[in-house]
Amino acid sequence: MASVASQLILHPVASRALKLLNTTLGRDKLYRAVQYFARFLAWFLLSREYKIEAARWNALKSHLALARKLLRLGKPLENLQAVLRALQTSGESGEQITTIGRHLGYFGYLTLDTLVWANAVKFFNLKPSTAEKVNKNANRFWFAGILFSITHSLLKAGRLANEIKKLQSSGSWGEKGAETDRDMKLQALRSAREATRYQFTLDMLDVWLPAANIGLVNFNDGILGLCGLITSLMALRQQWIAVSKN
Known part of the structure; x- marks a missing residue:
């Protein structure tokens, strides 16, 4: 069991993930992906009358948006x-x-x-x-x-x-x-x-x-959330490749 745990913790992918999260840009893009996923999910839940669950994801979206502003100082x-x-x-x-x-x-x-x-x-x-x-x-x-x-x-x-x-x-x-x-x-x-x-x-x-x-446009939070999620993952992929080369 200890051997399996060691292999997981010391796996090259885990090491690359740590290198990614050690960069401000890497953390920002990860937070952004979660933020826009939360925006999409809150819209999805609200459209199905799950107001309490939607409020939870809306709060997460708002807090991550504020945290990312601090990262960009x-x-x-x-x-x-x-x-x-x-x-x-x-x-x-x-x-x-x-x-x-x-x-x-x-x-x-x-x-x-x-x-x-x-x-x-x-x-x-x-x-x-x-x-x-x-x-x-x-x-x-x-x-x-x-x-x-x-x-x-x-x-x-x-x-x-x-x-x-x-x-x-x-x-x-x-x-x-x-x-x-x-x-x-x-x-x-x-x-x-x-x-x-x-x-x-x-x-x-x-x-x-x-x-x-x-x-200028009147898109709902579902569309905007998906757009933000896709571009966040694209940018995260670029940063993953960049840190993997180092």
Whole structure:
């Protein structure tokens, strides 16, 4: 029995899970997955008149949303650093502009979201009308950031597709070293295109969350909960792969 317990506790998957949860991003994405699952389940239970059970999951959703705001304190600085790096690098102007717009959008969102958190924990008190306005503006910045991210993915995917097509149509280069170099470049371009498509899919699902919060769409909590759950699991998968490489 002790041997079985040791194998389970020391299993490589358990070790990777601990590495994942040792990162702030890993914990945030896990909390986010549970938060949006709770949102979906609360809607599902409420639609079937299970009000007491739904209230339990609604409370969990609200507490996790508040906890995640605390985890994101300081992240606006990362977005400002990304803006500066984008300004200092050369490349496609469209991709550069959308990268800057995306990070400025996320900077505005996370900065205002910090004010929402501070008000929620009573660090300072905002008038209800002011708190609502701050929350709505935060979601506007979030929505803008995702739109810039979607545009960036489209521009980058188009550029990568053209580069791949151009490299493939170049034909045989004759020399073995040149062929190997071309294959490596093709592999790198395809990997980049795959990552770009993955991000595009994630953004196309996530965009409905702030869109609903600012009243652009009228989706119910079931749809929004599923969108958030799927994108959380997608982001969690990316972080799992990242920590597994270390």
